[in-house]
Amino acid sequence: MTSFIQKRALTSLISLVGLVVLVFFLSRLTGDPAALFLPIDATDAMREQFREIHGLNDPLLVQFWHYIVDLAHLNFGESIRKARPAIDVVLEGFLWTFQLAVITMVLVTGAAVVVGSLAAFKAGGFFDRFASFVSLIGASAPDFWIAIVGIVVFAVSLGWVPTSGTGTPLHWILPIAVLFIRPFGLIVQVVRGSMITALSSAYVKTARAKGVRTRPIIFVHALRNALLPVITVIGDQAAALLNGAVVVETIFGFPGVGKLMIDSILQRDFNVVLAAIMVTALAIFIMNLLIDLAYSLLDPRIRN
Amino acid sequence: MAEHLLEVKNLSVEFHTAAGTVQAVKDVSFHLGRGETLAILGESGSGKSVSSSAILDLIDMPPGRITSGQILFDGKDLLTLSAAERREINGRRIAMIFQDPLSHLNPVYTVGWQIAEAMTTHGLPRAEAEAAALKLVARVGIPNPEASLGKYPHEFSGGQRQRLMIAMALAMKPDVLIADEPTTALDVTVQAEVLSLLAELQQETGMGVLIITHDLGVVAEIAERVVVMNAGEVVETGLTRDVYKSPKHPYTRKLIGAAPGKGAMHAPLPKAEPVLSVRNVVKNYGPFRALDGVSFDLMAGETMAIVGESGSGKSTLATILLRLNEPDAGEALWKGRDLFQMSPAELYKLRRDLQMVFQDPTQSLNPRMSVYELISEAWVIHPDILPKAKWRARVAELLVQVGLKPEFASRYPHQFSGGQRQRIAIARALALEPKLIICDEAVSALDVSVQAQVIDLLDGLRREMGIAFIFIAHDLPVVRDFADHVMVMQKGRVVEMGTVREIFDHPQMPYTQALLAAGLDPDPDVQAARRAERLALAKAS
Numbered sequence: 001m002t003s004f005i006q007k008r009a010l011t012s013l014i015s016l017v018g019l020v021v022l023v024f025f026l027s028r029l030t031g032d033p034a035a036l037f038l039p040i041d042a043t044d045a046m047r048e049q050f051r052e053i054h055g056l057n058d059p060l061l062v063q064f065w066h067y068i069v070d071l072a073h074l075n076f077g078e079s080i081r082k083a084r085p086a087i088d089v090v091l092e093g094f095l096w097t098f099q100l101a102v103i104t105m106v107l108v109t110g111a112a113v114v115v116g117s118l119a120a121f122k123a124g125g126f127f128d129r130f131a132s133f134v135s136l137i138g139a140s141a142p143d144f145w146i147a148i149v150g151i152v153v154f155a156v157s158l159g160w161v162p163t164s165g166t167g168t169p170l171h172w173i174l175p176i177a178v179l180f181i182r183p184f185g186l187i188v189q190v191v192r193g194s195m196i197t198a199l200s201s202a203y204v205k206t207a208r209a210k211g212v213r214t215r216p217i218i219f220v221h222a223l224r225n226a227l228l229p230v231i232t233v234i235g236d237q238a239a240a241l242l243n244g245a246v247v248v249e250t251i252f253g254f255p256g257v258g259k260l261m262i263d264s265i266l267q268r269d270f271n272v273v274l275a276a277i278m279v280t281a282l283a284i285f286i287m288n289l290l291i292d293l294a295y296s297l298l299d300p301r302i303r304n
Numbered sequence: 305m306a307e308h309l310l311e312v313k314n315l316s317v318e319f320h321t322a323a324g325t326v327q328a329v330k331d332v333s334f335h336l337g338r339g340e341t342l343a344i345l346g347e348s349g350s351g352k353s354v355s356s357s358a359i360l361d362l363i364d365m366p367p368g369r370i371t372s373g374q375i376l377f378d379g380k381d382l383l384t385l386s387a388a389e390r391r392e393i394n395g396r397r398i399a400m401i402f403q404d405p406l407s408h409l410n411p412v413y414t415v416g417w418q419i420a421e422a423m424t425t426h427g428l429p430r431a432e433a434e435a436a437a438l439k440l441v442a443r444v445g446i447p448n449p450e451a452s453l454g455k456y457p458h459e460f461s462g463g464q465r466q467r468l469m470i471a472m473a474l475a476m477k478p479d480v481l482i483a484d485e486p487t488t489a490l491d492v493t494v495q496a497e498v499l500s501l502l503a504e505l506q507q508e509t510g511m512g513v514l515i516i517t518h519d520l521g522v523v524a525e526i527a528e529r530v531v532v533m534n535a536g537e538v539v540e541t542g543l544t545r546d547v548y549k550s551p552k553h554p555y556t557r558k559l560i561g562a563a564p565g566k567g568a569m570h571a572p573l574p575k576a577e578p579v580l581s582v583r584n585v586v587k588n589y590g591p592f593r594a595l596d597g598v599s600f601d602l603m604a605g606e607t608m609a610i611v612g613e614s615g616s617g618k619s620t621l622a623t624i625l626l627r628l629n630e631p632d633a634g635e636a637l638w639k640g641r642d643l644f645q646m647s648p649a650e651l652y653k654l655r656r657d658l659q660m661v662f663q664d665p666t667q668s669l670n671p672r673m674s675v676y677e678l679i680s681e682a683w684v685i686h687p688d689i690l691p692k693a694k695w696r697a698r699v700a701e702l703l704v705q706v707g708l709k710p711e712f713a714s715r716y717p718h719q720f721s722g723g724q725r726q727r728i729a730i731a732r733a734l735a736l737e738p739k740l741i742i743c744d745e746a747v748s749a750l751d752v753s754v755q756a757q758v759i760d761l762l763d764g765l766r767r768e769m770g771i772a773f774i775f776i777a778h779d780l781p782v783v784r785d786f787a788d789h790v791m792v793m794q795k796g797r798v799v800e801m802g803t804v805r806e807i808f809d810h811p812q813m814p815y816t817q818a819l820l821a822a823g824l825d826p827d828p829d830v831q832a833a834r835r836a837e838r839l840a841l842a843k844a845s
Contacts, residue, residue: 211394
């Protein structure tokens with residue numbers, strides 16, 4: 001197990017290094033931060049001084065070298081915009097996104113597993129058709145549209161929830177509801193398909209021959225076998241949320257890492273962009289490990 | 305007349321499919337008494353499994369529908385009971401074991417949990433159920449029962465898994481045990497052990513056993529009475545011995561006549577130069593030695609049968625000879641050239657000479673290709689064999705040669721029966737005019753009557769075209785009918801090799817003797833004599 005983690009960590013590290021290099025140079029292609037940070041009427045001397053302070057006058061390779069050396073000391077550099085260590089800014093945003101992702105995925109998984117299983121049990125029946133219809137719509141609806149309609153209906157017209165921002169638990173309802181829909185639709189479909197296979201399997205026949213009741217057949221015998229492919233999709237969806245639900249965070253003014261990243265790119269706050277990429281990459285790496293762990297917990301055949 | 309324990313009366317079952325309504329079971333009746341063993345004998349599609357599934361409410365409805373009949377158990381008609389009432393009977397009064405224990409055990413739960421569940425489902429406290437599970441596992445002969453309870457199905461051998469299934473089925477001491485092809489997936493020696501275990505347990509518990517099988521040998525070994533089914537109907541029923549000795553229905557006669565292992569064995573062939581000389585082939589999978597110095601010679605027009613149980617290395621040998629798998633040592637001289645040393649260009653030519661027919665034609669034929677495409681694909685790969693203008697005519701010829709109609713060329717594999725598909729696979733192998741065909745369990749998946757036809761076809765090709773065969777099989781009677789030479793393998797080694805008469809009439813090695821003794825003869829008298837011999841041997845030791 002440890003050697004497995006080491007191997008995985010090494011391959012992930014290689015791709016992370018590649019990514020950092022790529023983003024470092026690409027982001028500098030977007031232009032000069034001094035042009036955005038200083039007021040329009042700033043003098044050339046002021047701009048020059050700004051570049052000097054932030055080391056933007058050095059040749060690119062020298063800048064990169066400095067960045068790598070700092071990184072080796074776990075120094076992610078300063079955020080130009082916030083004048084604070086970039087890593088602090090990112091971790092703050094990431095914490096918001098993390099909470100949003102965890103709450104959403106827990107709700108999605110619970111709901112999708114129950115709905116998908118029941119749909120599979122009476123495949124072709126009314127509930128199945130209804131669930132398939134709803135989940136298909138959910139899986140294919142664009143989230144920016146749902147978000148805007150959600151705001152119009154529930155925040156503006158009905159006034160049940162705030163339109164955007166944070167502060168009260170009510171602020172969480174709309175973003176979670178919007179983020180819920182697409183993964184829910186997808187995972188219901190996967191659970192349903194996987195459960196139909198599991199329910200028609202030979203071991204379910206054995207359970208029926210033993211006289212096992214319907215509910216344990218669905219949720220004990222079939223479900224645990226059916227969950228393996230489902231976990232892969234849950235992992236994919238969770239990764240997408242951890243990356244920051246850019247659109248949803250932006251629409252709801254939610255201070256997560258996705259919104260942070262977009263803002264930082266637009267404002268050429270390079271250190272924040274790089275730190276955000278590294279933090280989310282680490283989070284996704286850890287989550288993938290957890291998924292592998294879940295696999296081996298669920299299926300004894302993978303354990304060795 | 306006394307009430308029967310279980311009686312199926314005029315049962316009819318139909319299935320509604322996209323292709324229309326199929327009458328799977330028509331007006332079937334049979335009965336089973338306490339302590340009795342009844343066999344339902346039939347080939348695939350005979351309705352034997354459907355009739356037994358109906359007893360435990362295991363038919364999926366829809367698409368299935370029971371259109372008429374009664375299933376009387378203890379005087380009550382099961383078909384009139386509620387689902388909950390039937391669940392009470394399932395596992396507690398009537399239990400079932402299945403053909404493939406690996407897929408019938410839940411892969412993600414320990415066997416201890418699964419056996420205990422058979423009891424907790426019917427109200428036993430968990431602790432009591434676990435204690436009982438331990439006793440059951442020990443009773444069915446699983447080594448180290450305590451540790452076994454915590455293991456998962458994939459950690460056991462095929463025979464052990466079937467023993468575990470039996471333990472699970474017997475947990476509530478049922479009155480009736482239904483066994484659906486319980487030994488079909490097992491090696492012969494294991495099959496014999498499992499059948500004797502079933503017989504012993506029946507004596508201990510006095511349960512009635514309903515055994516569903518396609519194998520006359522299994523019927524002869526274990527059943528007192530037999531019901532013969534064909535195309536959803538009962539064609540004949542009676543005492544096993546009477547039915548075997550004087551079958552009344554033409555189908556029964558055909559079935560008994562098709563049983564392999566009754567014809568004359570091949571006379572030894574005159575000595576000639578071998579086309580293939582295999583010397584000291586070794587193959588390791590990590591620390592495990594799959595092949596340990598295998599050597600043999602094969603002449604043109606000769607059939608070398610390789611027999612052995614699972615894990616003996618026989619299939620590994622086949623894939624190595626086809627260079628689908630690389631050996632660690634040894635050589636195989638094909639017309640004087642070592643085929644293990646051949647370059648890709650030489651191998652390409654060799655592929656024409658060496659063809660393979662696999663066990664399961666459903667999997668080895670691409671379902672999206674028509675028969676014409678399947679057979680002519682060989683000429684796409686080897687374009688110098690036949691100009692394209694002649695492909696149609698040659699496909700038609702090949703189809704006739706394997707006993708199919710030329711117009712089948714435009715059809716797809718799913719439109720054929722298993723036996724027909726295997727003929728297509730053979731036609732495909734013949735398209736390249738090979739000198740050697742390797743058959744890996746090529747007839748094991750086929751019904752007995754079809755099996756005989758395919759063997760006849762292969763033997764004809766051998767005689768008329770001088771094709772050499774390497775025939776890998778676990779089924780000894782089939783080997784007896786088809787082979788010139790027999791090589792017996794165990795754990796990667798050649799145990800014994802000789803002409804078919806030497807091996808079957810005068811086996812020298814204890815392993816070969818055991819293998820032959822474990823084989824089941826379709827004749828109940830022969831089987832009874834063997835059983836007595838086995839018991840005497842067991843008592844003596």
